[in-house]
Amino acid sequence: MRNQTTALQCALLACTLAGAHAQALDVRVAAQETLEPKWIHDGERLSGICPDVMAAIERIEPRLHFTGFHRASRSLSAIETGLDTGALDAACGLVSSPRRLAIGQPVGKPLYPVRHHLAVRRNDPVTIESEADLARLGDLVTTQRSPVFTERLREAGVRIDDATDDNRVNVRKILAGHGRFAYVNDLTLRYLIRTEGWQDRVRVLPVVLGDEPTYFWVGHKADPALAPLLGAALDKLKASGELDRIYARWSDAP
Structure with missing residues (x-):
């Protein structure tokens, strides 16, 4: 006891x-x-x-x-x-x-x-179904540095510009003709389109390239x-x- x-x-x-x-x-x-x-x-x-x-x-x-x-x-x-x-x-x-x-x-x-989408200029008619499509096209994709999502694109053979972590700058790059696609998570992308007034300048492709x-x-x-x-x-x-x-x-x- x-x-x-x-x-x-x-x-x-x-x-x-x-x-x-x-x-x-x-x-x-x-x-x-x-x-x-x-x-x-x-x-x-x-x-x-x-x-x-x-x-x-x-x-x-x-x-x-x-x-x-x-x-x-x-x-x-x-x-x-x-x-x-x-x-x-x-x-x-x-x-x-x-x-x-x-x-x-x-x-x-x-x-x-977090879901990752591709943004393009509004008048760009391109369609993308996969990372393999991006690699075959060979067009430059702007994106923030990431050891998860960006490396997946690189491994698929996609051309990447990750010189800045600023997603706002990355979208502005494609609007200026530097790169065709911006690879951005959906939450940030929707926020930037609203706050920057890009509704008539940016189109979000429906394909989801990352979802975690x-x-x-x-x-x-x-x-x-x-x-x-x-x-x-x-x-x-x-x-x-x-x-x-x-x-x-x-x-x-x-």
Whole structure:
């Protein structure tokens, strides 16, 4: 009986210590450059899907506090490096890749889907059914650097211009005659067409060349308490419909 009591006391003490350890976690996150409306930079104001998701997480899980993303934006490769070195604890809204699985883990339910489309000039009658069609045509495709989607195009033999991560610049390039296609995720593409007034200048081809869920990622060097807390919070937000409401709100944002 004494042994059982001692074991129970030890278990309760372990739970208490674990709870105290998880009472307050500062989660270092970096905003991603030029990927609206996932992150929208308007002077000193920062908004978008990821800021809304993080605010929702903090409301239902007060032990988590996200820091750092207001200070400076980083490229996707710099965010991956931050997770790898431990300079960042987490990253919002990334698809899976071998590189990311080596340096971190996706937690909780998916945040939202990402689908990649091709944009062309409005008067271009071209039709595309696959990456193989793009490769056969041989026309230049502007796209942001990505270790997931862009490399797939390269492997298929598609000519790529990924000199900039700025999707707005990549669409402007094809409008100026530099390249025939812009390869952009549907959320960002719809946002840019609305905000830039490109409805009469840009046509989005119906083919979907990439379709994957995005997740919140936690680096392997982050506090061990972070992944379960963050995953549980995201599961609750998904079950309540809040994640879907955030995505829907920014899908139609002006």
